Amino acid sequence: FTATASATVVPPGLVMSPVNVAATEGVQFSGAVATFTDQDGNTSLGGPSYPYQATIDCGDGTPPTAGTVTGNGTFTVSGIHNYATEGSKPITVTVTDSDGYTPGTTTATASIVSSMTGIPVTFTPTETMPFVGTVASFSDADTGRSPTVYSANIDWGDGTVTPATAITPNGGGGFDVSGTHTYADERFQNVSVSISDPGSTITVASRAKIADID
Secondary structure, three states, rough: OOOOOOOOOOOEEEEEEEOOOEEOOOOOOEEEEOOOEEEEOOOOOOOOOOOEOOOOOOOOOOOEEEEEEEEEEEEEEEEEEEOHHHHHHHHEEEEEEEEOOOOEEEEEEEEEOOOEEEEOEEEHHHHOEEEEEEEEEEEEEOOOOOOHHOOOEEEOOOOEEEEEOOEOOOOOOEEEEEEEEOOOOOOOEEEEEEEEOOOEEEEEEEEEEEEOOO
Protein backbone atom coordinates (compact mmCIF):
# COMPACT_ATOMS: atom_id res chain seq x y z
CA PHE A 1 0.00 0.00 0.00
CA THR A 2 1.37 3.36 -0.98
CA ALA A 3 0.03 6.58 0.49
CA THR A 4 0.33 9.88 -1.32
CA ALA A 5 -0.43 13.39 -0.17
CA SER A 6 -0.42 16.82 -1.70
CA ALA A 7 0.11 20.22 -0.16
CA THR A 8 -0.93 23.66 -1.35
CA VAL A 9 2.01 26.06 -1.19
CA VAL A 10 0.93 29.62 -0.52
CA PRO A 11 3.33 31.95 -2.31
CA PRO A 12 4.93 34.75 -0.35
CA GLY A 13 3.09 38.04 -0.71
CA LEU A 14 3.11 41.67 0.29
CA VAL A 15 2.35 42.81 3.82
CA MET A 16 0.60 46.19 3.53
CA SER A 17 0.04 48.92 6.13
CA PRO A 18 -2.01 52.10 5.63
CA VAL A 19 -0.71 55.61 6.26
CA ASN A 20 -3.55 57.98 7.14
CA VAL A 21 -3.57 61.38 5.47
CA ALA A 22 -4.39 64.90 6.67
CA ALA A 23 -5.34 67.11 3.70
CA THR A 24 -6.91 70.49 3.00
CA GLU A 25 -9.73 70.92 0.48
CA GLY A 26 -8.59 72.65 -2.70
CA VAL A 27 -4.89 72.32 -1.79
CA GLN A 28 -2.73 69.61 -3.36
CA PHE A 29 -1.67 66.81 -1.02
CA SER A 30 1.62 65.04 -1.68
CA GLY A 31 2.90 62.27 0.57
CA ALA A 32 2.82 58.68 1.79
CA VAL A 33 -0.42 56.66 1.76
CA ALA A 34 0.91 53.14 2.55
CA THR A 35 3.96 51.05 3.39
CA PHE A 36 4.70 47.40 2.65
CA THR A 37 7.23 44.62 2.94
CA ASP A 38 7.71 41.64 0.62
CA GLN A 39 7.59 38.20 2.27
CA ASP A 40 9.82 36.74 -0.45
CA GLY A 41 12.71 38.60 1.15
CA ASN A 42 13.22 41.27 -1.47
CA THR A 43 14.69 44.44 0.00
CA SER A 44 15.62 46.35 -3.14
CA LEU A 45 13.99 48.24 -5.98
CA GLY A 46 17.13 47.96 -8.08
CA GLY A 47 16.76 44.50 -9.63
CA PRO A 48 14.60 43.95 -12.71
CA SER A 49 13.03 40.88 -11.10
CA TYR A 50 11.33 42.89 -8.35
CA PRO A 51 9.59 45.95 -9.72
CA TYR A 52 6.42 47.00 -7.90
CA GLN A 53 3.50 48.86 -9.42
CA ALA A 54 1.13 50.84 -7.20
CA THR A 55 -2.29 52.35 -7.84
CA ILE A 56 -4.14 54.74 -5.52
CA ASP A 57 -7.92 55.23 -5.41
CA CYS A 58 -8.47 58.40 -3.39
CA GLY A 59 -12.12 57.59 -2.63
CA ASP A 60 -13.73 60.74 -4.05
CA GLY A 61 -14.89 59.39 -7.39
CA THR A 62 -11.86 60.48 -9.37
CA PRO A 63 -10.00 57.82 -11.42
CA PRO A 64 -7.23 55.84 -9.66
CA THR A 65 -3.73 57.15 -10.24
CA ALA A 66 -0.26 55.61 -10.20
CA GLY A 67 1.65 55.71 -6.94
CA THR A 68 5.39 56.10 -6.49
CA VAL A 69 7.21 53.26 -4.69
CA THR A 70 10.41 54.05 -2.77
CA GLY A 71 12.41 52.38 -0.03
CA ASN A 72 14.71 49.52 0.85
CA GLY A 73 13.21 46.58 2.71
CA THR A 74 10.24 48.55 3.96
CA PHE A 75 8.74 50.27 0.91
CA THR A 76 6.60 53.40 0.82
CA VAL A 77 3.81 54.23 -1.62
CA SER A 78 3.31 57.97 -2.18
CA GLY A 79 0.80 59.91 -4.21
CA ILE A 80 -0.50 63.35 -5.15
CA HIS A 81 -4.14 64.44 -5.01
CA ASN A 82 -6.37 67.49 -4.64
CA TYR A 83 -9.63 66.95 -2.72
CA ALA A 84 -12.48 69.29 -3.68
CA THR A 85 -14.49 68.95 -0.46
CA GLU A 86 -13.89 68.52 3.24
CA GLY A 87 -14.73 65.27 5.02
CA SER A 88 -13.34 61.74 5.40
CA LYS A 89 -12.45 59.56 2.40
CA PRO A 90 -11.07 56.00 2.09
CA ILE A 91 -7.80 55.70 0.17
CA THR A 92 -7.39 52.24 -1.37
CA VAL A 93 -3.79 51.36 -2.25
CA THR A 94 -3.01 48.31 -4.41
CA VAL A 95 0.51 47.07 -5.12
CA THR A 96 1.39 44.38 -7.66
CA ASP A 97 4.64 42.41 -7.66
CA SER A 98 6.28 41.22 -10.90
CA ASP A 99 6.57 37.78 -9.24
CA GLY A 100 2.91 37.41 -10.19
CA TYR A 101 1.55 36.73 -6.73
CA THR A 102 -1.71 38.15 -5.41
CA PRO A 103 -1.54 41.98 -5.19
CA GLY A 104 -1.38 43.59 -1.78
CA THR A 105 -4.15 46.00 -0.79
CA THR A 106 -4.72 48.31 2.15
CA THR A 107 -7.08 51.20 2.93
CA ALA A 108 -5.97 54.43 4.57
CA THR A 109 -8.18 57.34 5.64
CA ALA A 110 -7.94 60.89 4.32
CA SER A 111 -9.21 63.52 6.74
CA ILE A 112 -9.85 66.66 4.71
CA VAL A 113 -10.40 70.01 6.42
CA SER A 114 -11.70 73.29 5.05
CA SER A 115 -9.16 75.57 3.42
CA MET A 116 -10.80 78.53 5.17
CA THR A 117 -9.74 79.90 8.58
CA GLY A 118 -12.12 82.22 10.41
CA ILE A 119 -11.12 85.39 12.24
CA PRO A 120 -13.59 86.70 14.88
CA VAL A 121 -14.46 90.39 15.00
CA THR A 122 -15.78 92.51 17.86
CA PHE A 123 -17.96 95.26 16.45
CA THR A 124 -19.82 98.14 18.12
CA PRO A 125 -23.38 98.86 17.01
CA THR A 126 -25.61 101.33 18.84
CA GLU A 127 -29.01 100.26 20.15
CA THR A 128 -32.00 101.12 17.90
CA MET A 129 -29.61 102.34 15.17
CA PRO A 130 -28.95 100.31 12.00
CA PHE A 131 -25.47 98.78 12.06
CA VAL A 132 -23.66 98.28 8.75
CA GLY A 133 -20.16 96.83 8.78
CA THR A 134 -17.76 93.89 9.12
CA VAL A 135 -18.85 91.05 11.41
CA ALA A 136 -16.15 88.45 10.61
CA SER A 137 -13.05 87.89 8.49
CA PHE A 138 -11.42 84.79 7.04
CA SER A 139 -8.44 83.60 5.03
CA ASP A 140 -8.26 80.80 2.48
CA ALA A 141 -5.31 78.48 1.86
CA ASP A 142 -6.75 77.87 -1.61
CA THR A 143 -5.43 81.21 -2.83
CA GLY A 144 -6.55 83.19 -5.83
CA ARG A 145 -10.27 82.54 -5.45
CA SER A 146 -12.87 85.15 -6.28
CA PRO A 147 -15.13 86.48 -3.48
CA THR A 148 -18.08 85.26 -5.56
CA VAL A 149 -17.37 81.61 -4.64
CA TYR A 150 -18.24 82.32 -0.98
CA SER A 151 -21.52 82.86 0.83
CA ALA A 152 -22.29 83.65 4.47
CA ASN A 153 -25.15 83.78 6.96
CA ILE A 154 -25.11 85.84 10.14
CA ASP A 155 -26.88 84.74 13.33
CA TRP A 156 -27.07 88.02 15.24
CA GLY A 157 -27.85 86.23 18.52
CA ASP A 158 -31.25 87.83 19.10
CA GLY A 159 -33.28 85.40 17.03
CA THR A 160 -32.45 87.04 13.71
CA VAL A 161 -30.47 85.33 10.93
CA THR A 162 -29.69 87.16 7.68
CA PRO A 163 -27.44 86.61 4.68
CA ALA A 164 -24.26 88.65 4.53
CA THR A 165 -24.61 91.84 2.52
CA ALA A 166 -21.07 91.58 1.09
CA ILE A 167 -17.91 89.47 1.11
CA THR A 168 -14.95 91.56 0.01
CA PRO A 169 -11.13 91.20 -0.12
CA ASN A 170 -9.28 92.95 2.68
CA GLY A 171 -5.76 94.33 2.88
CA GLY A 172 -4.46 91.28 4.73
CA GLY A 173 -4.93 88.84 1.87
CA GLY A 174 -8.22 87.50 3.20
CA PHE A 175 -11.86 88.51 3.10
CA ASP A 176 -14.30 90.51 5.24
CA VAL A 177 -17.92 89.50 5.80
CA SER A 178 -20.32 92.43 6.16
CA GLY A 179 -23.91 92.65 7.29
CA THR A 180 -26.58 94.99 8.55
CA HIS A 181 -28.79 94.72 11.64
CA THR A 182 -30.52 96.78 14.31
CA TYR A 183 -30.32 95.77 18.00
CA ALA A 184 -33.05 96.91 20.40
CA ASP A 185 -30.98 97.18 23.61
CA GLU A 186 -27.40 97.70 24.75
CA ARG A 187 -25.49 94.59 25.86
CA PHE A 188 -22.77 92.19 24.79
CA GLN A 189 -24.09 89.71 22.21
CA ASN A 190 -22.45 86.60 20.71
CA VAL A 191 -22.75 86.52 16.92
CA SER A 192 -22.25 83.37 14.82
CA VAL A 193 -21.15 83.78 11.19
CA SER A 194 -21.32 80.72 8.90
CA ILE A 195 -19.10 81.01 5.82
CA SER A 196 -19.30 78.52 2.94
CA ASP A 197 -17.30 77.77 -0.18
CA PRO A 198 -18.24 75.06 -2.72
CA GLY A 199 -16.64 72.34 -0.59
CA SER A 200 -16.95 73.29 3.07
CA THR A 201 -18.48 75.51 5.77
CA ILE A 202 -16.85 77.13 8.79
CA THR A 203 -18.37 79.03 11.70
CA VAL A 204 -16.81 82.16 13.19
CA ALA A 205 -17.72 83.27 16.72
CA SER A 206 -17.76 87.08 16.72
CA ARG A 207 -19.19 89.51 19.28
CA ALA A 208 -21.31 92.64 19.24
CA LYS A 209 -20.69 95.28 21.91
CA ILE A 210 -23.98 97.17 21.68
CA ALA A 211 -23.78 100.72 22.96
CA ASP A 212 -26.49 102.78 24.65
CA ILE A 213 -27.88 105.48 22.38
CA ASP A 214 -27.78 108.04 25.23
